[in-house]
Amino acid sequence: MKKHVPFILVLLIQFGFSQEIDIEKLTLDDYLSDLETLDKTIEAQHPNPYKYVSKELQLKNKKNAIKRLKKEPSYHHFIQALNRFGDGHLSYTPPEDFIDYTIMNDIFFPFPVLVRGGKMFINYKNTTLPFGTEITAIEKIATKEIIDKLHYYIHGDGYIKTNTETNISSDFPFYYSNYIQKNVTSFSIEYKNINTGTLKTIQVPAVDYYELYRRAFQAMHPINKLEQYKTIHGHYLPDSKTGILTVNSFNINEAYAYKEFSKFFKKMNADQYKTVIIDIRNNPGGNPNIAALLFSFITDTNFKNLFNYKTSTIKLYSENLIDENGAPVGYEGIKNFENFLYQRFDKKDSIYIGNDRLKEGILENFPPDKDNFKGTVYTTIGGNTFSAAVYFAKLFKDHKRGSIVGIETGGNENTTFAGWFMNYKLPKTKLRVRIPITELYFGDVIDTPHGIIPDHIVPVDQYMKYLLEEKDPELQFILDREHK
Template identity: 40%
Template sequence: MKIHNNSRAICRLAAGIALLCCTLQVAAQDKKIAALTKEALLTDFDLIVNILKQQHPNLYKFTDSVSFAHQTDSLRKVIAQQPTLINFLQHLPNYLVKDVHLSLNLSDDYEKELNATLQYFPYPVVIERDRVFINIKGAAIPYGTELISINNIPVKKVLDELAVHAYSDGYITTGTDRIARNFQFYFSLHTQKNQPYQVAYKETGTNKTRQITLPAVDPTTAYHATSQAVLPVNVLQRAYHIYDNFFDASQTGLLTVNTFSLNESAAYKEFSQFFREVNKRQYKQVIIDIRNNGGGNPAIAALLYSFLAKAPFRNVYNYRTKTISISYPEYATDDNNRRYSEEDIRSDKNFYYQRFDKDSTGFYVGNNRLKEGLLEDFPPDKDAFHGDVYILTGGGTVSAATYFASLVQKNQRGTIIGKETGSGVAATTAAWFITYLLPGTQSRLSIPRAELYFFNATTDNGHGILPDQEVPLSSFIRYMQAGKDPELSYTLEVLRKQ
């Protein structure tokens, strides 16, 4: 599975927006957003709708054609009434699909200019179960303080308005895990005319409500504040693909795995080194943190599980799609914005034609050639760990990471702690992606080519892996205000009590 590049996106589904990652100075003569016409915006909107209808591997899994048509018509009218780029970004038709892997990225020029024109909410926040807390120290509002309302809008309603940006599969609501770090951008996008910000907050340790007026800040100041956010506190662990910690006092090993987009030899080296050390030290338990894992190759997820397995396990998944062709080849591009050549299109057609067969339901399903090399009866590794296992999950646990969590849960091999994963337990879209360059806004629409389904699933209830234990909200707030990682601290506390 391909993982989205998080460094450029303005509107992004599996993984969120990288706020202000480019130079923000835009010369007056280079202003392009104001030159966008109503026709250009609506042309791109219509093209997105048509691409989704013809290219998405399973568009109507969580909707139907009549509802989709009605909803896209309504969104189009909103854009037609106010044809601006910001309004366009807030009413994209791909929000209706409920697919964590869809994404739309602005061109560098438009991204720079848009960032430079906004005035931002000044502070980063933590979002937890429809509640919002200040996530910076030394600010006008103390760190960990709970916000009640912004501009006289209750926080719950604010989050409801931003929910379109919290991409997840189906009916999963934990996508806020991924948008919290970009709250300043998203909220500013929705309230670009509101400044300053009137904030009501709950005084820490009391039930008193206080009011404060916060000035809107420029993009550079907002980005600097985001870099000072306190949570997550395991910043070092998230800076690497894989990072290990060893706690001798509690005989616990911690393995943080942030991606499964790894080649087998590199992944095996990291996994085996960790578990050999854990076994050497005769640890009683391991914690595997996949809260920030955006997925990758499900075979690498199975490889990691082989270090936990006590017996051979079933490693079964396949791919299906409604179409194996490129619907709009004239707009298809590679990662460098090079348009597909006739040879590219021919090669693409041959790849899917050889590896997918149409079944009686009208879907193309991966055949044995596509599954070549898939190890369905997977043995435990020689260095497999046999102690207690705890898996940390959340809305940022997506795709192959959800598959790993499902292997643990399905085989009753560990305790899942945290929140519901951001992608489905039965299926998700993944694997190969195609990018279309939209002519009006020069945005890049990325669509997964296939649906990945696990364990021969035939139905999808639209939910991810549900945790065995969720951190009590009171404990979450207590850990957060102490500057501690809530899920990890809660897990370590559970171990101490045991």
């Protein structure tokens, strides 16, 4: 499961905690020491750190980042030097002190943006630049170049770019500040006039965090704000006999999932609805069995629920290991988890593969649910569709259950680094590192270089037209398609 929390929200949650470090007192040696520690930790614990990017290329990229760090030792240059190798589940969380420091000292790009199909648009109603205005350059740097540069730091499995664009849309001012240019007091923005298409340039002052936070909550996109605040949400359109089921996580227990799915589909059948749209555009994953459970409500035949895990080691790297609450993990906790892995993984050649004990309780021959829906079904996917949510989309696609609308999933079609995660805190910088220790395969062990590809992608011009009408683009595209 991949969980992306917008930096704007992180700032709000973490501001005001007790101090761990003084950011301004960190030295070059502190940064370099933690980068070396990080290298050792990832090498020892990650199941396959060189799957997408060779060790040689990773070292080359890191050397270039360390040159910048040595020239100007700072926390944001330290962040630029962290290991990046195409694992969408690997995550880094800076300490509260960095967040506090950012709030008090940084200024930001003044507008929320939406990035779609390699283009960047103003995502905010204001009197300076109208909502939907296309930005072509910032500080004389083409937006394509900015997106490409951010893609190195923010990406889905194997560098899937839709995940980059989706996350930039959430956190662009923060990403620009830390990875492109810092402390820009006034931004030169080149844009296309929304009426004539001619290029113009405007100078706009930067804003502080508090103004940025206010504007972020006034962003037009996404339209489906209510649905995003609930784990499972049913939206009913009786006039068109269409039901929309938004599922924002599969990291839920089976009893709750079954209750919510059953309630929705019982209404679909009782009220004779013709169409169901299952929205997993913002579902970062969770338990693949819950994804299979959802699929059982839209199929009328048994289906194979097959997935498995593999790893390079069943030993834990214990240095700087912490639990989810930030406390050091003791000897007993480490041994207990290693015993868990030992019992459930068998060594084959140099790799450990999940055995029957790991699969205990998993229903591999999954039957349809008694309340299954037999009408037309669509699934919407996006750059934040990850992990077990991709598995649901894969079941949907492989069984030809209906049409998939959206953009390529941020998670790989057949494999991802997921299942179990170890958390570490680097000793000097207090950066928290979450490392997946297993690789998850859906069905056969096949590697593909992409996510689930949708059947229909809403063209960018039409997408923006829907937004200008304050309509959810993918959902409106489906409704227009179904009710011509």
